[in-house]
Amino acid sequence: MDAHDVEGDLEKILLTEEQIQARLTEMAAAIDADYKGQEILLIGVLRGAIMVMADLSRKLHTPCEMDWMAVSSYGSGTKSSGVVRILKDLDTDLEGRHVLIVEDIIDSGLTLSWLASNLQSRGPASLSIAALLRKPEATKVQVPVRYVGFDIPNEFVVGYGLDYAERYRTLPFVGLLAPHVYGA
Ligand code: PRP
Numbered sequence: 298m299d300a301h302d303v304e305g306d307l308e309k310i311l312l313t314e315e316q317i318q319a320r321l322t323e324m325a326a327a328i329d330a331d332y333k334g335q336e337i338l339l340i341g342v343l344r345g346a347i348m349v350m351a352d353l354s355r356k357l358h359t360p361c362e363m364d365w366m367a368v369s370s371y372g373s374g375t376k377s378s379g380v381v382r383i384l385k386d387l388d389t390d391l392e393g394r395h396v397l398i399v400e401d402i403i404d405s406g407l408t409l410s411w412l413a414s415n416l417q418s419r420g421p422a423s424l425s426i427a428a429l430l431r432k433p434e435a436t437k438v439q440v441p442v443r444y445v446g447f448d449i450p451n452e453f454v455v456g457y458g459l460d461y462a463e464r465y466r467t468l469p470f471v472g473l474l475a476p477h478v479y480g481a
Pocket of ligand 1: 400407
């Protein structure tokens with residue numbers, strides 16, 4: 298899927314494929330330096346994180362395993378409430394593992410805040426977070442993110458894993474959704 302396939306649906310491209318890939322290469326280098334001599338258990342949060350997970354993991358030289366969680370937050374409409382339900386739990390025991398949560402976006406921070414404390418209670422040797430995008434203006438709860446790709450404005454973004462009504466996830470870039478698409 299490319300920009301031509303969604304013409305008219307986007308206001309503009311916020312981050313190009315090249316910008317995303319270049320930043321992921323830098324993040325992978327930082328992670329490799331920090332985890333030298335260790336093995337990482339990457340935990341992706343379905344579904345948005347699939348693209349970041351696929352690209353970031355392939356840029357790492359550090360040996361790593363992957364596992365996945367699916368969570369859903371109770372709330373009104375698209376607003377996160379901070380009350381999270383596990384739809385699919387991990388298959389891996391975290392005891393003694395170096396765990397790195399991989400996320401596409403931190404919006405209010407409520408999902409990750411809940412997830413981080415849930416995973417911390419499972420006894421990992423270490424627990425850190427990598428997120429491609431963060432919206433500082435939307436923050437409701439501070440989450441200590443060790444690796445951040447880009448801070449972005451508090452606007453409706455899609456692409457590179459991020460959806461609107463399950464669409465646009467397969468775009469290779471991140472774009473701003475035009476208000477007419479979501480009925481504003
Ligand atoms: C998105 C994103 C994070 C969460 C961030 O997931 O992947 O998990 O929202 O929001 P928060 O910081 O306000 O909690 P979403 O619930 O849209 O599901 P998806 O990944 O399946 O698209």
